[in-house]
Amino acid sequence: xxxxxxxxxxxxxxxxxxxxxxxxxxxxxxxxxxxxxxxxxxxxxxxxxxxxxxxxxxxxxxxxxxxxxxxxxxxxxxxxxxxxxxxxxxxxxxxxxxxxxxxxxxxxxxxxxxxxxxxxxxxxxxxxxxxxxxxxxxxxxxxxxxxxxxxxxxxxxxxxxxxxxxxxxxxxxxxxxxxxxxxxxxx
Amino acid sequence: xxxxxxxxxxxxxxxxxxxxxxxxxxxxxxxxxxxxxxxxxxxxxxxxxxxxxxxxxxxxxxxxxxxxxxxxxxxxxxxxxxxxxxxxxxxxxxxxxxxxxxxxxxxxxxxxxxxxxxxxxxxxxxxxxxxxxxxxxxxxxxxxxxxxxxxxxxxxxxxxxxxxxxxxxxxxxxxxxxxxxxxxxxxxxxxxxxxxxxxxxxxxxxxxxxxxxxxxxxxxxxxxxxxxxxxxxxxxxxxxxxxxxxxxxxxxxxxxxxxxxxxxxxxxxxxxxxxxxxxxxxxxxxxxxxxxxxxxxxxxxxxxxxxxxxxxxxxxxxxxxxxxxxxxxxxxxxxxxxxxxxxxxxxxxxxxxxxxxxxxxxxxx
Numbered sequence: 228x229x230x231x232x233x234x235x236x237x238x239x240x241x242x243x244x245x246x247x248x249x250x251x252x253x254x255x256x257x258x259x260x261x262x263x264x265x266x267x268x269x270x271x272x273x274x275x276x277x278x279x280x281x282x283x284x285x286x287x288x289x290x291x292x293x294x295x296x297x298x299x300x301x302x303x304x305x306x307x308x309x310x311x312x313x314x315x316x317x318x319x320x321x322x323x324x325x326x327x328x329x330x331x332x333x334x335x336x337x338x339x340x341x342x343x344x345x346x347x348x349x350x351x352x353x354x355x356x357x358x359x360x361x362x363x364x365x366x367x368x369x370x371x372x373x374x375x376x377x378x379x380x381x382x383x384x385x386x387x388x389x390x391x392x393x394x395x396x397x398x399x400x401x402x403x404x405x406x407x408x409x410x411x412x413x414x
Numbered sequence: 415x416x417x418x419x420x421x422x423x424x425x426x427x428x429x430x431x432x433x434x435x436x437x438x439x440x441x442x443x444x445x446x447x448x449x450x451x452x453x454x455x456x457x458x459x460x461x462x463x464x465x466x467x468x469x470x471x472x473x474x475x476x477x478x479x480x481x482x483x484x485x486x487x488x489x490x491x492x493x494x495x496x497x498x499x500x501x502x503x504x505x506x507x508x509x510x511x512x513x514x515x516x517x518x519x520x521x522x523x524x525x526x527x528x529x530x531x532x533x534x535x536x537x538x539x540x541x542x543x544x545x546x547x548x549x550x551x552x553x554x555x556x557x558x559x560x561x562x563x564x565x566x567x568x569x570x571x572x573x574x575x576x577x578x579x580x581x582x583x584x585x586x587x588x589x590x591x592x593x594x595x596x597x598x599x600x601x602x603x604x605x606x607x608x609x610x611x612x613x614x615x616x617x618x619x620x621x622x623x624x625x626x627x628x629x630x631x632x633x634x635x636x637x638x639x640x641x642x643x644x645x646x647x648x649x650x651x652x653x654x655x656x657x658x659x660x661x662x663x664x665x666x667x668x669x670x671x672x673x674x675x676x677x678x679x680x681x682x683x684x685x686x687x688x689x690x691x692x693x694x695x696x697x698x699x700x701x702x703x704x705x706x707x708x709x710x711x712x713x714x715x716x717x718x719x720x721x722x723x724x725x726x727x728x729x730x731x732x733x734x735x736x737x738x739x740x741x742x743x744x745x746x747x748x749x750x751x752x753x754x755x756x757x758x759x760x761x762x763x764x765x766x767x768x769x770x771x772x773x774x775x776x777x778x779x
Contacts, residue, residue, distance in 0.1 A: 255449070255450070258449060258452075259445065259446065259449035259450075262445075262448065262449050262452060263445045263449070268452050271452075349440050352436070352437040352440055352441075353437070353440050353441055353444045355437070356437050356438070356440070356441040357441065357444070360441075372445075375431075375438045375441065375442055376441070376442050376445050376446070378442075396427055399427040399431075400426050400427040400430060403427055403430035403431060403434060404430065406434060406437070406438075407430060407433065407434055410434070410437060
């Protein structure tokens with residue numbers, strides 16, 4: 228559902244007339260991306276707020292070259308990069324401390340119909356991917372999350388991260404290699 | 415970027431993604447679930463937080479154990495805690511002790527206070543000296559304070575009044591000669607003509623003169639009156655032994671064992687001071703001095719010190735003012751003291767002239 232929003236074919240300044248509607252529409256995605264990148268609810272909320280503040284301040288500069296969703300995600304990616312650059316040490320310390328919230332993972336049941344064994348296996352795999360993503364460099368992680376969590380295609384990712392498509396592919400490949408190494412032989 | 419490598423990467427990442435499809439989809443599901451969970455708490459139920467907080471605080475307010483629980487349950491828990499203490503999370507100390515100066519203890523001397531103290535005290539001393547040395551202040555102080563004349567401690571000056579005389583009723587006047595040695599007790603009166611040449615008990619003649627009184631010295635071997643011009647030895651026309659025209663064993667025209675005019679020992683009528691065998695005169699009758707009119711108006715009070723001689727009859731003679739008060743009080747004091755009556759001072763059972771100091775105090779009640 229949200230994937231279709233990304234590829235909304237009606238970009239333009241008209242999108243920004245109703246900024247409240249824009250926020251309601253895109254805030255869950257932005258917040259999810261922030262949360263997955265930062266793994267800190269407070270920072271994610273702050274940066275989501277910052278993202279929309281910046282978008283509101285720069286809404287005149289939006290020319291409709293991309294969809295509003297892509298534009299907002301671009302702002303979010305820049306914010307995350309700034310945040311990481313300024314708070315690298317603090318961020319990593321916090322990340323290592325609550326690398327994975329066990330309560331969240333414990334609550335999460337991928338599929339009610341699966342057997343406990345399958346649920347345990349799924350949890351194990353998710354934990355492995357999660358920790359692997361946490362150790363990825365910032366660009367690889369952003370590309371990975373945009374591709375496999377937000378389901379954006381490569382051109383959109385290239386627009387968001389301001390990279391060429393080939394670079395995006397390279398980052399994706401390296402990120403996947405790291406994740407696969409973390410998962411071990413299971414594939 | 416190399417296009418060939420890019421293509422290779424492109425195919426590679428797709429292959430990798432296909433291989434990891436299951437974990438990646440699981441991961442996607444988890445992240446979405448997690449994010450939506452957070453969003454649920456944050457956005458879609460804004461009242462939720464408040465209610466949650468209220469419950470939370472209520473839970474913290476309520477006691478952990480019911481108050482009506484039996485005592486042995488708490489006791490048992492205490493024992494369990496003592497044996498195996500529950501592992502508490504490490505206390506996260508966010509504050510750090512700051513080194514401050516010690517507030518208890520002995521303080522070093524503070525230079526500023528020391529300097530202040532020194533300056534203040536030296537200023538006080540300077541002010542005091544300046545005030546005392548100022549003439550106006552000294553004048554005022556003299557008005558205020560009565561400088562006490564110290565007790566009479568001038569060197570003992572034996573009175574040279576008094577006297578004595580004697581004789582053995584000779585027909586000629588006493589002859590010239592030296593005086594016998596002075597003594598405070600006369601055993602034998604001097605004699606120019608010794609009537610008893612062979613006494614049983616020989617005692618040197620003496621005259622009753624206070625010691626250290628300068629006596630007229632005459633170069634002569636015989637006793638006699640030093641003021642006489644006669645050379646023929648004679649005891650004089652007096653009576654009661656002694657030399658001269660007087661009586662009672664002295665030398666000269668007086669009465670008594672002394673020398674010269676006067677009576678009762680001494681030279682020229684000596685006045686004794688109390689002490690050394692002379693009893694002090696005792697007051698028998700006293701008249702309170704009157705206040706002078708001026709002094710009463712000025713509310714003036716003080717002490718007048720008089721030197722008087724108490725004669726053998728106990729009367730006061732020769733009053734002299736030693737310390738004056740002024741405003742007519744000196745005169746009033748003398749007037750009163752002249753009416754006083756004393757028991758005279760005695761020496762060897764005989765009344766003698768005794769000089770005395772009398773303090774007459776004037777007090778306004």
